[in-house]
Amino acid sequence: MLNTTAQDHATEGTTESAMLAFASQPCRRLVPVILAGGSGTRLWPMSRGQFPKQLIGVVATTSLLQATATRMRGFAGDFDVDVQPIIVCGEEHRFTTDEQMRSCGVEATIIVEPVRRDTAPALTLAALQAMKDGQDAIIVAMPADHSIADSAALHHAISVAAVYAQRGMIATLGIPPTRPDTAFGYIRIGDALDDGAHLIERFVEKPAPELAAQYVASGIYWWNSGIFIVRASVWLRALARFNAEMYAECIAARKGGHDDGKFIRPCPAAFGRVPSDSIDYAVMERLSEQNAPCEGAVVPLVAGWSDLGSWDAVWEAMEKDKFGNVASGRVIFEGATSSYARSEGGRLVACVGTSNLIVVETDDAVLVADRSCAQDIKGLVERIHEQHAPEAETHRKVRRPWGFYDSIEHGERFQVKRIVVTPGARLSLQMHHHRAEHWIVVCGTALVTRGDEQFLLSENQSTYIPIGVRHRLENPGKVQLEIIEVQSGAYLGEDDIVRLEDTYGRASAAYG
Known part of the structure; x- marks a missing residue:
């Protein structure tokens, strides 16, 4: 105060x-x-x-x-x-x-x-x-x-x-x-x-x-x-x-x-x-x-x-090749002029014969736009919002105070996530009404709370969290903890979380 x-x-x-x-x-x-x-x-x-x-x-x-x-x-x-x-x-x-x-x-x-x-x-x-x-x-x-x-x-x-x-x-x-x-x-x-x-x-x-x-x-x-x-x-x-x-x-x-x-x-x-x-x-x-x-x-x-208010402004602010092109990430230009291309998801972006074009690739979306229409992208995002598509609000990789998770694959009754927890951090104590989870440790050491149990998992070890059982994932080590989480169940939405306790003072819903 x-x-x-x-x-x-x-x-x-x-x-x-x-x-x-x-x-x-x-x-x-x-x-x-x-x-x-x-x-x-x-x-x-x-x-x-x-x-x-x-x-x-x-x-x-x-x-x-x-x-x-x-x-x-x-x-x-x-x-x-x-x-x-x-x-x-x-x-x-x-x-x-x-x-x-x-x-x-x-x-x-x-x-x-x-x-x-x-x-x-x-x-x-x-x-x-x-x-x-x-x-x-x-x-x-x-x-x-x-x-x-x-x-x-x-x-x-x-x-x-x-x-x-x-x-x-x-x-x-x-x-x-x-x-x-x-x-x-x-x-x-x-x-x-x-x-x-x-x-x-x-x-x-x-x-x-x-x-x-x-x-x-x-x-x-x-x-x-x-x-x-x-x-x-x-x-x-x-x-x-x-x-x-x-x-x-x-x-x-x-x-x-x-x-x-x-x-x-x-x-x-x-x-x-x-x-x-x-x-x-x-x-x-x-x-x-x-x-x-x-x-x-x-x-x-x-x-x-x-003010970097558009991709055209980003193109203006950055150093260009002799043909006026700007590349970020894995990008190849062939016969292109005055274009901006960015590969954020790691895939190769190839632009052949393009002129005054914007191409931005991420893990879950690709934008292709004429540079002269760069200001119209705001309207595009509004349309994505209207369709209630997640790409307007979140990336595939979602950051949290304890680290991040990346939604690698999903189907009708399953979802696979890569979860990375920073040293000393922990997810909330929580439970789910509609999904079970399998955890496989890829790197580091995990301290797992499952019901009344608490135990350690090291690389290549795994555990299973049944529906309705309270659980928590922690990283007690000095290196990053990386796990693969396989979710299965009738409903896999992020709002199927009941937070029982949280170190970071967050609300009761939303992942981790």
């Missing part, structure tokens, strides 16, 4: 005076905030509901989230950067987010949104967390799923923006456009400030092609990067002025929430009442209103930025 000092400064009726008092004090502390609640449906079939694009390696072997979390390393300037970023993510992604942070050596504060409410409430939760010790901070809010090639240029732009944030303005980084593009929102720049910055005249929606061309030709419209630099107190004051309901419910959600030792969890009931809105709509587009509590500034960022 928030401490008494921060709560007192953020209560209704004292918002203006308290936040003005904060903003009048010097502040040199930069707190990186990573907004990781997106779904990234346009990068299907790699990005899915349970494993969205920020968690995958789109342009490198590390994920976009990991790249964002380490982006402020080496920052050298007049401001002090907190080494522990604040990450705001969804309930279903919390364990993978935590695992990826540990694997890249980042100790992060993770705030878990009970439901998705867009970027403005997420930033508000982060601002409250940044002020939990009663001190103000300059927030550097970054989307988790963008690519930036030049970290030094980013650091310089943030240093410039932080000066304006320190003065009580809300600063954002704008991208001088290199081409007309209808996939981005634009910022109309106003009067010039120092260091290449400008006042923000207004934000504009994603334009039609003709209007986008006019914007670029005029030289006074920049792309909206979605990166914001603002004092926490200034953000809270502006939100309280423009959207009092969102502000009040975020305060209530934070006060009514709890810290479970690993994650900060706002109150689900209060956060469920929070209106859903973006940073742009909730605050930024209203800064030009009369009597707005602060001004907006935009600082140019020329650093090889991409």
Whole structure:
């Protein structure tokens, strides 16, 4: 929960005076905030509901989230950067987010949104967390799923923006456009400030092609990067002025929430009442209103930025061969031009005579699309949802806090899974009403609970779990445990699980 000092400064009726008092004090502390609640449906079939694009390696072997979390390393300037970023993510992604942070050596504060409410409430939760010790901070809010090639240029732009944030303005980084593009929102720049910055005249929606061309030709419209630099107190004051309901419910959600030792969890009931809105709509587009509590500034960022909002954008961001092709994984081009091909499932992808094509192969789905139609993939995913097909939400390989499982084969009354459990981890204590399970240890040592029994299995040993018997699988060793599970029964759905006990505090259903 928030401490008494921060709560007192953020209560209704004292918002203006308290936040003005904060903003009048010097502040040199930069707190990186990573907004990781997106779904990234346009990068299907790699990005899915349970494993969205920020968690995958789109342009490198590390994920976009990991790249964002380490982006402020080496920052050298007049401001002090907190080494522990604040990450705001969804309930279903919390364990993978935590695992990826540990694997890249980042100790992060993770705030878990009970439901998705867009970027403005997420930033508000982060601002409250940044002020939990009663001190103000300059927030550097970054989307988790963008690519930036030049970290030094980013650091310089943030240093410039932080000066304006320190003065009580809300600063954002704008991208001088290199081409007309209808996939981005634009910022109309106003009067010039120092260091290449400008006042923000207004934000504009994603334009039609003709209007986008006019914007670029005029030289006074920049792309909206979605990166914001603002004092926490200034953000809270502006939100309280423009959207009092969102502000009040975020305060209530934070006060009514709890810290479970690993994650900060706002109150689900209060956060469920929070209106859903973006940073742009909730605050930024209203800064030009009369009597707005602060001004907006935009600082140019020329650093090889991409929002990776489509497979076409991924193709644009990556190094190409002499024919304009981009390959990832086992890919062969023959007479192809300007194509993107990715083999994720390990199969060979061969493109012969293709032009401006996208081909993405995974274990359970293959996408073939014209690059000019890359934005239409979002509609395709909506149709997959309507058919209640699992490929919209999950991959064949499903990650869990204890490791992962991979559905290798299935039929009418059987299913075969490969289960990998990390050292020291264990699945929930559970039982099934409709299926029995056979476990075969392939690698490592398994500690098995079956009814009132508990015993060890080593490589090439197996056991049988009858229907209705409580059971648990654990890895007591120092190497990964790998087993093959053969399920048999009348119903094999993941909702045929009754969790009796769970180390990770998860709900009663869903696998493991």
